[in-house]
Amino acid sequence: xxxxxxxxxxxxxxxxxxxxxxxxxxxxxxxxxxxxxxxxxxxxxxxxxxxxxxxxxxxxxxxxxxxxxxxxxxxxxxxxxxxxxxxxxxxxxxxxxxxxxxxxxxxxxxxxxxxxxxxxxxxxxxxxxxxxxxxxxxxxxxxxxxxxxxxxxxxxxxxxxxxxxxxxxxxxxxxxxxxxxxxxxxxxxxxxxxxxxxxxxxxxxxxxxxxxxxxxxxxxxx
Amino acid sequence: xxxxxxxxxxxxxxxxxxxxxxxxxxxxxxxxxxxxxxxxxxxxxxxxxxxxxxxxxxxxxxxxxxxxxxxxxxxxxxxxxxxxxxxxxxxxxxxxxxxxxxxxxxxxxxxxxxxxxxxxxxxxxxxxxxxxxxxxxxxxxxxxxxxxxxxxxxxxxxxxxxxxxxxxxxxxxxxxxxxxxxxxxxxxxxxxxxxxxxxxxxxxxxxxxxxxxxxxxxxxxxxxxxxxxxxxxxxxxxxxxxxxxxxxxxxxxxxxxxxxxxxxxxxxxxxxxxxxxxxxxxxxxxxxxxxxxxxxxxxxxxxxxxxxxxxxxxxxxxxxxxxxxxxxxxxxxxxxxxxxxxxxxxxxxxxxxxxxxxxxxxxxxxxxxxxxxxxxxxxxxxxxxxxxxxxxxxxxxxxxxxxxxxxxxxxxxxxxxxxxxxxxxxxxxxxxxxxxxxx
Numbered sequence: 001x002x003x004x005x006x007x008x009x010x011x012x013x014x015x016x017x018x019x020x021x022x023x024x025x026x027x028x029x030x031x032x033x034x035x036x037x038x039x040x041x042x043x044x045x046x047x048x049x050x051x052x053x054x055x056x057x058x059x060x061x062x063x064x065x066x067x068x069x070x071x072x073x074x075x076x077x078x079x080x081x082x083x084x085x086x087x088x089x090x091x092x093x094x095x096x097x098x099x100x101x102x103x104x105x106x107x108x109x110x111x112x113x114x115x116x117x118x119x120x121x122x123x124x125x126x127x128x129x130x131x132x133x134x135x136x137x138x139x140x141x142x143x144x145x146x147x148x149x150x151x152x153x154x155x156x157x158x159x160x161x162x163x164x165x166x167x168x169x170x171x172x173x174x175x176x177x178x179x180x181x182x183x184x185x186x187x188x189x190x191x192x193x194x195x196x197x198x199x200x201x202x203x204x205x206x207x208x209x210x211x212x213x214x215x216x217x218x219x220x221x222x
Numbered sequence: 223x224x225x226x227x228x229x230x231x232x233x234x235x236x237x238x239x240x241x242x243x244x245x246x247x248x249x250x251x252x253x254x255x256x257x258x259x260x261x262x263x264x265x266x267x268x269x270x271x272x273x274x275x276x277x278x279x280x281x282x283x284x285x286x287x288x289x290x291x292x293x294x295x296x297x298x299x300x301x302x303x304x305x306x307x308x309x310x311x312x313x314x315x316x317x318x319x320x321x322x323x324x325x326x327x328x329x330x331x332x333x334x335x336x337x338x339x340x341x342x343x344x345x346x347x348x349x350x351x352x353x354x355x356x357x358x359x360x361x362x363x364x365x366x367x368x369x370x371x372x373x374x375x376x377x378x379x380x381x382x383x384x385x386x387x388x389x390x391x392x393x394x395x396x397x398x399x400x401x402x403x404x405x406x407x408x409x410x411x412x413x414x415x416x417x418x419x420x421x422x423x424x425x426x427x428x429x430x431x432x433x434x435x436x437x438x439x440x441x442x443x444x445x446x447x448x449x450x451x452x453x454x455x456x457x458x459x460x461x462x463x464x465x466x467x468x469x470x471x472x473x474x475x476x477x478x479x480x481x482x483x484x485x486x487x488x489x490x491x492x493x494x495x496x497x498x499x500x501x502x503x504x505x506x507x508x509x510x511x512x513x514x515x516x517x518x519x520x521x522x523x524x525x526x527x528x529x530x531x532x533x534x535x536x537x538x539x540x541x542x543x544x545x546x547x548x549x550x551x552x553x554x555x556x557x558x559x560x561x562x563x564x565x566x567x568x569x570x571x572x573x574x575x576x577x578x579x580x581x582x583x584x585x586x587x588x589x590x591x592x593x594x595x596x597x598x599x600x601x602x603x604x605x606x607x608x609x610x611x612x613x614x615x616x617x618x619x620x621x622x623x624x625x626x627x628x629x630x631x632x633x634x635x636x637x638x639x640x641x642x643x644x645x646x647x648x649x650x651x652x653x654x655x656x657x658x659x660x661x
Contacts, residue, residue, distance in 0.1 A: 120532065120558075158560035158574065158581065158603065159647060160422060160467050161526065161533050163435075164480065164487040164510040167464045171484035189484060190442065191464050195398075195419055 101145060101217040103138075108217070110134055111147065115173060117211040120157065122168040124176055132173060135215065136180040144220035149173050151191045152198075152214065154207035159193060166191030173213050188218055266322040266381065268295035272305040273327050278337065280361035281370050282327055285339075287406055288374030288388035291637070293613070293630035294381065295323070313347040323350075325377060330354065339373050341380050351380040364409055368658060371404070375653075387608045391657050392615055392639070393423040393432065394626060394648040400434065402657065405608070405615070405628060405650075407639040416445050416454050422647050426470045429655030433457070433468035433477060444468045444479050449656035457492055459500045467513045470494075471520045471540075478503070478523060480512035487512050489525055491540070503542035515562040515571065516540070517588075524548055524562045524571050534559045535573055535586075549573065549586050549593065557581075561604045564588075566652075567611040572596075574603040574616075583616050585631065596629060606650045615639075615648045 103111065113135075115128035124132070139145055151166030170189035178184050199206040270286040273279055290297040298321055304312050306326045316324050324342040335358075341351045355373055358365040371389035378386030391402050391409075398419030403410045417436025424433045429449075436445040436456075443456035444465045457465070457477065464482035471478070475495040480487050487510040493499040504511035506529060515524040524537045527545075534556070535549040548571065549559060557576025564571050571588060574581040581603040583596040596602075600620035607614060608628075618627045618638075626642040629635070639645075651657075 156579070157558065158533070160513055161510070161558065161560045163421075163464060163466050164482055164512050164528075167482035167487060168508070168510065171486075174484050184484075191482065195421075 101220065103142065103217065107138055110138055111215055111217060114212045114214060116208060117169055119154070119207070119211065120165065122165065122172045124172055129176065132176045133180065136177055136182055139177070139182050139186060142220070146186045146188070146218045146220045148188045148190065148216050148218040150214040151189070152196060152210055152212050153194045154210040155194050155197060156207065157194070162193035163191050166193050169213055265294060265296050267298050267320055268323040268325065269298040269300040269316060269319070269321045270325045271300060271311060272302045274305060275329065277357065277361055278327050278329065281337070281357060284367055284370040285325065285327070285374050288371055288386065289325070289377060291406060292374070292378050292386045292388070293633050293635055294378055311342055313344055316344045323381060335359065339377070341377055367404065367409060384610065385653065387610050387613060387653070389658050390609060390653060391651040391655055392626065392648050393425070393651070394642060394645040395419065395421055395423065396642070396644045396646070401645065403639055403642055407641055410641045414452070415447065422467050423649045424468045424470060425649055425651050426474055427472045427652050428474060429652045429658070433470065435466045435468070442466070444477070459492065469514045469516055471516045472518045473520055478514035478516065480514070482510070486510060489514050501542070503538065513560060513562055515564045517564050518566055518568045524564055526560055526562065532558050535562055535571070550591065563606055565607050565611040566609050569611070572605040572607060572614055574605060583614065596631070604647055606648050608650050609653045615650055617646050617648065
């Protein structure tokens with residue numbers, strides 16, 4: 001079985017690993033010139049408006065500045081939404097946007113069935129394990145299928161710590177699948193921390209919904 | 223009876239005084255000093271003299287705000303009658319207003335767009351310092367404001383012996399993109415970056431390179447970006463897995479970061495000077511080590527670890543040896559502790575720690591290990607030091623809108639950067655940056 005993750009390839013060597021290769025990986029392009037220019041223009045305009053105010057007026061202009069910045073934030077959000085998320089983007093069928101997996105609708109639903117976690121925990125419940133058993137069977141029935149597991153957290157914890165916690169949650173599912181016969185090379189994991197909530201509300205119901213692993217086909221099928 | 227009444231009165235007085243410079247409404251953990259002790263009346267009073275042209279008035283407005291926000295002076299609002307056209311200021315009139323220091327912006331009749339900026343000692347009636355500065359055209363431009371910020375920083379140096387922080391930049395994340403803003407809240411601009419989202423920007427100490435986590439198709443590499451050329455490259459060895467929380471050593475030789483995979487998250491150190499040599503600094507199975515923060519002498523790294531359960535603050539030598547607790551905690555009781563950053567003067571580490579389930583900004587004196595809780599209203603997180611080791615910027619939800627705030631640790635003064643709504647993960651630049659070198 002092939003494992004692409006470099007740390008798995010040689011964990012011991014990493015104690016004093018040497019990696020003198022030139023950096024190569026592809027990096028997503030920057031926002032287009034038009035996008036950057038539009039954002040720069042609006043920011044510059046907002047900046048000019050603020051600077052044109054007198055000193056006394058400036059202190060009173062908080063509301064106007066807030067309106068400006070809220071609009072900027074909204075524009076930024078809109079742009080973020082409009083740009084296709086570039087992470088681990090699966091091979092897509094350009095016509096439908098769906099991954100060409102050959103899975104039935106029921107199988108796709110089974111694959112996508114989320115698992116959930118307790119607060120600040122990455123342990124799998126019995127219910128989660130049962131869901132993962134079914135996914136392992138699905139993967140056994142479709143030997144070409146590759147999947148991606150994305151770990152997610154609720155909004156309460158620290159931004160950066162949640163990235164590590166989300167990774168642990170995705171890794172917990174990966175380890176379970178590997179222990180149940182799935183080749184590690186067929187599973188990619190990543191963490192979004194609290195970047196991608198599915199419920200933006202507050203309170204335990206929203207938090208519980210967001211503490212999850214998402215599963216998606218990353219290619220293959222049949 | 224009378225004594226009891228007096229005692230009650232004294233207590234009634236004492237309690238509000240103790241809370242004077244305190245932000246907190248929630249109860250602090252025991253053993254932690256809350257808030258900031260500040261004795262008013264010890265700062266010099268300073269007046270920026272009125273000027274006679276609109277261009278100079280724009281400069282004066284920016285300058286006065288910078289000096290005010292240095293938190294080193296009590297700013298006075300002098301009347302127009304003390305405007306300086308030439309010669310010396312009206313020391314007698316300024317002295318009558320209680321002015322210790324007066325700043326004058328004097329047009330240079332020989333060279334248009336050039337001004338002299340003077341600092342006057344009013345009680346002694348003498349000119350203390352003087353500099354000439356060329357003001358770029360266009361009062362609303364970055365270059366104009368930058369030039370004035372630098373003058374403000376020089377005036378702070380003249381008056382206090384250490385340079386101000388107006389000519390610096392804050393990087394932060396909003397909507398998954400990187401943005402920059404000046405510490406006075408103006409100059410909000412996007413910084414084109416790789417990946418969506420881009421997270422956790424960090425500065426090199428020469429202000430020319432930034433590092434951040436970029437979510438790209440192949441994974442989450444650490445991206446190094448040259449601000450002058452725009453050149454970007456992924457750090458070798460971060461092509462796969464989760465690579466987060468980069469931090470440059472001050473000498474620029476190393477980049478420390480956390481790499482996460484199915485075995486947990488651990489800290490690594492890459493040798494930027496030799497373009498090679500990834501050294502693993504922590505080993506943990508199924509727990510996390512992240513958020514490295516270099517001491518400015520490069521000898522130690524503070525970091526977060528979940529080895530005892532919840533994330534807490536530890537410190538180790540820069541080679542990974544000698545790992546120990548840096549901020550003491552009670553197992554199972556102390557809230558999660560995250561996002562450390564070592565002060566540029568080396569004396570303190572700031573971080574956020576949950577108090578009653580809500581993150582609050584703390585500062586720990588490294589030598590004495592004394593903790594100070596700085597905030598208490600709303601969520602307050604991800605603090606970053608200004609280069610003066612006196613101001614912090616952080617993300618606060620106070621007032622119901624999350625944005626960046628700045629606190630002065632000496633006076634306790636807090637102010638919002640109004641335009642940064644939705645901003646998070648701020649990183650305060652060193653004094654010199656590529657941005658401040660731009661024409």
